[in-house]
Amino acid sequence: MAVAPAGAARRARGLLLVAGSAALLLALVTVSLLYGALDVPPGEVWRTLLGDAPSARVDNAIRSVRVPRTALGVAAGAALGLAGALMQALTRNPLADPGLLGVSAGAAFAIVVAVGVLGLGSAYAYIWFAFAGALGAGLLVYVMGGLGRSGSTPVKLALSGVAVTSLLGSLTSAVALTEPEALDRFRFWSAGSLANQSTDVLLRILPFLAVGALIAFALAPSLNSLALGDEVATSLGLRTGRIRTLGVIAVTLLVGAAVAVVGPIVFVGLVVPHVVRVLLQYAGIGPDQRWLLPLSALLAPVLLLAADVAGRLLARPAEIQAGILVAFVGGPLFIVMVRRRRLAEL
């Protein structure tokens, strides 16, 4: 068989890409632990992590601020990257982002209602609100996209997502306009940030993220068949409806949990899969979901952490939210990549 060596070479190149991405992520995690508002020499950071802190102040800065922040960046970034790749595959639309299912909009609406109408103040209280809102909106979009005689089609899913998103967005703005308190809380949350979260919060959302990621990886081979169009996929013996249902569940879990904590940072999930597609094209692999999903999950946190570190360093001692800088860091990079090659259409 002449195919086998080619396949083996392709796998080797794919693994090389995965290893490179993982190394890049590790480098960013290190940078995120080393740099921040407080200047701590690298050696002391290392000792602090091992439990031998030079002072209580350093101990606090590293273990209660930087460690949870970095972990949250990795978890939320991976979730958004995965969800974005999944969403683009499910709707077969390059403009699909993790927020397209209305999940971010649902979370935002729930937060504004919690703060503006019910007067909840603490982050703990409104995380569960946000998560509930995200799940509710995802469910609504899915049901709406699947009603009717033709059932769920990619375009219907995308359009019903846009419709529900804008509906919730309008309601959110209306509440934010009339309740100054809600507007204040909302504009800081909606900028998107990794700051001020404890390890505790991360541990609470981790199970949801894990389930969502497992479903996503399990779906990868089927998504490859789905890319050929619904008719072809059906004739290959795939149950397209069930794949889409599972995909929507995975996206809702991943994005709902991530957005509830870090705010609606959708750019990461939108752009990273495109970047990965370009990389896979260079490697001669093509848009294979079995490579696309893990690589998106590895590279999305790189972008998020890079933006977060930049935000910490640019405006010391204050900081600029990661959500704002993500597009500033990622946008130009993305445009350069788009220009470099004839893009593989989805």
Added chain:
Amino acid sequence: MTELCKDRGGPPAVPTDPPAEPRRRRERLPFRLAVPPVSGVLRPRQVAVSAGLAAAAFAVFCWGMTIGDLPIAVGDVVRALFGHGDPGNQLIVRELRLPRALAGLLVGGAFGVAGALFQTLTRNPLASPDMIGITQGAGAAVVAGLVLGIGGGLGTQLLGLLGGFGAAALVYLLAWRRGATGYRIILVGLGVAWICTSVTDFLMARGARQEAQSALGWLLGNLNGRDWPQIIPLLWALAVLLPAALLLGRQLRDLQLGDDVARGLGIRVQWVRVATLLTGVGLAAFGAAAAGPVAFVALAAPQIAQRLARTAWPPLIASGLAGALMVLVSDLIARTLIHDTELPVGVVTGVLGAPVLLWLLVRANRAGSGG
């Protein structure tokens, strides 16, 4: 036909035409006039949908002018528009209420047509000026003006125009590499849109609460206090750009067949693309400058029109009329929903347009119209 005959027990009728033929003929009426030398294809359903939307838009346009601190009957409004009847009514209608109604009509129409152009050009129902950076560019420029204390009134409008055109120029230049494909324009547009959004977010989070609130009011899209200075530029823009859009419409449809086929048909592909982009950007930028980026109209109006007319692409005229109707009805609700408060019109367009689009999606029974 044959089924009916069988039911009645008669001899099965032999159809002379293939069964699809009479339906096809009802859906398309080709015509050719000697003087003036115009030919084309009339699609009765499309014409009917456009006429219905136009009638509804005109009705809401007039009805909106009857409502206010001083209620005026519909008949008196129409009379006052043409300079008859009570001078007091004439003053109120023509000086105070007409500008706002006209602004709603024109802004909605501009966004609807712009959205239809973008969606046809990129063959993507999610493509709209709000998606690829034009409205975000306008928004970033205006919010910067508000936070830095420039603008107000006409200055705001000018900033919006500059921002919109600036973002569009940036998208096109960056997407250009031996031509610019629709796909590349979309992706570069996404990048530019997000960069502009992050600037807006940064300014919103930095600014004082007061500024954030007024910036949000503009960003949502607003017809409050719109007057002739905001409308005249938009009128001129529409007078130039609408005919351009209609002229381009047919060539755009041929572009749907793919670049090579379109070239074979004698279409200058790259030129049509640039002209369409410029037209769409102009409509969106002037619309956003007059009323702010009214949410959802540019995306939803073409999709609604397409599903009503059951065409394979968004029909331009019907899209514009659907957009106008959307904005006019939304503004009516925004003014009257809460007593003594005028909500920004953009808050209502999403709430109003979403159910309509969802309902049409659910009703779509053909794969072609639904997906």
